[in-house]
Amino acid sequence: MLRLRGCILVRLLSSPATSQAPPLHRPLSAAAVSPNPSFVAHDYLVSTCGLTRAQALKASAKLSHLKSPAKPDAVLAFLAGLGLSAADVAALVAKDPLFLCASVEKTLGPVAIELAGLGLSHSEIARLIPLSFVHFRSRSIVSKLRYYLPLLGSSENLFRVLKKGYLAGADIEGTVKPNVALLRQCGLDDCNITKLSLAKGGVLSSKPERVRVMVACAEGLGVPRGSGMFRHALDAVGFLGEEKIAAKVAYLKKTFRWSDAEVSIALRMAPCVLRKSKELLQRRSDFLISEVGLEPSYIAERSIIINYKLEGRMKPRYYVVKFLMENGLLKCNPGYYYTAFKVREKVFVEKFISPHTEVAPHLAEDYATACEGVVPARFRFT
Incomplete structure (x- = not known):
């Protein structure tokens, strides 16, 4: 860990002129050693950052205040030191041009060092940047990951959830923690909360009111809190709302010739059938009832087979x-x-x-x- 932190200190906090980090490509190397008194953001984004002309035209408006390439050069050297590819850098800058204006010495470098202190490796920090974009240039990312890593169980789970695009910017105290507390009250442990987050990316970052509605809809299927099936019920109802769920239940009753009691049994056994398309459900009904000859009540009690x-x-x-x-x-x-x-x-x-x-x-x-x-x-x- 000390070796990693030392490496980050030396390679990431150095000035562009003295950094030993490998260049992203030839134009970056040239820009790092040659002063450019007539800095043009659009040209820099194309020649040094690898953006297309169209991307650069859009991004350069946010960089019009820059008078020299000094700060962007430092940021690019920081990213190169972490091992980001030219393609990753171009994608990052296109989505968040202001990343080039972040201070390596005051923000990016210290964030990298603190993340290393949380146990993230050099390559994991590099993977985190394209997943968090604007949030990486805020020191608050460290406190968020200090909470998320134990909750989600591993950095790999963290990256998978971040790919959903919600969690990095979520309000920990006002949103995430109340949602986690509610899910735990429903009997979900951290492992099941992680699985639900991977299936429903916005569950932890949504307004607590929406998550409470989700819980109520899951209970409305007849699946009790604390049961092993409750996570699957939450996954099934998602954020559909009562009307859409009612319409899907009505379709299930019609398609599989189920009574109210039978559809209730079916959903308790396999709530995930709610996510199936009407076409898929119709084909399963035609096969199981018309071809195989199974009774509707028999299917209801073994509704998991609808998923096969x-x-x-x-x-x-x-x-x-x-x-x-x-x-x-x-x-x-x-x-x-x-x-x-x-x-x-x-x-x-x-x-x-x-x-x-x-x-x-x-x-x-x-x-x-x-x-x-x-x-x-x-x-x-x-």
């Missing part, structure tokens, strides 16, 4: 089980279909294909063909 892939999983396995039943190799029991749909591929092969290699040597080949979307002749039942 139709072409690559359920249909090929259905053909295998149907073939075994038709040929007297398996009892005619609808329960076998559910078992076949839910087990892992290895278990399915061991249970439904391997025991019949002698009497049905073609079964494995036919199954593989069906998985590719082609129905073999032996799987065409009349």
Whole structure:
């Protein structure tokens, strides 16, 4: 850690003229050693930062007050010292031109040093800059990450959540902490809060009132707080609102021929079906009810199967089980279909294909063909 911090001090707080950091590309190296008394922001953004003419035209308006390249040169040397690529630098400057005006000595360098003190490596700090943009040039980013890192469990989780685009600028005290407190009251531990944040990027940065509505909608599905399914219920309802949820529930009832009680059971078992498109739900209903012959109540109690892939999983396995039943190799029991749909591929092969290699040597080949979307002749039942 001391070695890393020393490296940052030497390489990032040095002036551009004495910095040992590698240049981003040739124009940056030349700019660092050659004074330019007639500084033109637009030309600098194109030749030194790698922006397109259109990007530079838009960005240069925010840099019109600069009279020399001294401060931008220092910032570019700082970024090069961290190892950012030319493409990353160009993207950063295009989105946040004022980053070139930040003080390396007073802001960027100290922020990098404090982040290293939180345990972030040299490369992780480099990854953080394109994810936080404007927020990296504020010292408050350090206190935010001091809270986020233990909550999210790892820097990798942090980066994944930051990619959602919300968390870096969120109000910790007024927004994030109240939301975390509410989610914990609902029985979610930090691990589940992290998973929910990865699925719903804005959950921690949204207004607490919106998160309370989300919690109420999840409870409205009949999933109790503290249950292992509550995170999935929160993920399913998201920020849809009561009207959209009610419309989706009505569609589920119509499509799967469910009663109020049955749709309630289905959503408690697999709340994520709320996120499925109408087309997908209709195709699952046509297959499970019309083709396989499962009863609506049976599906409601095992609604997780609605999430399984139709072409690559359920249909090929259905053909295998149907073939075994038709040929007297398996009892005619609808329960076998559910078992076949839910087990892992290895278990399915061991249970439904391997025991019949002698009497049905073609079964494995036919199954593989069906998985590719082609129905073999032996799987065409009349």
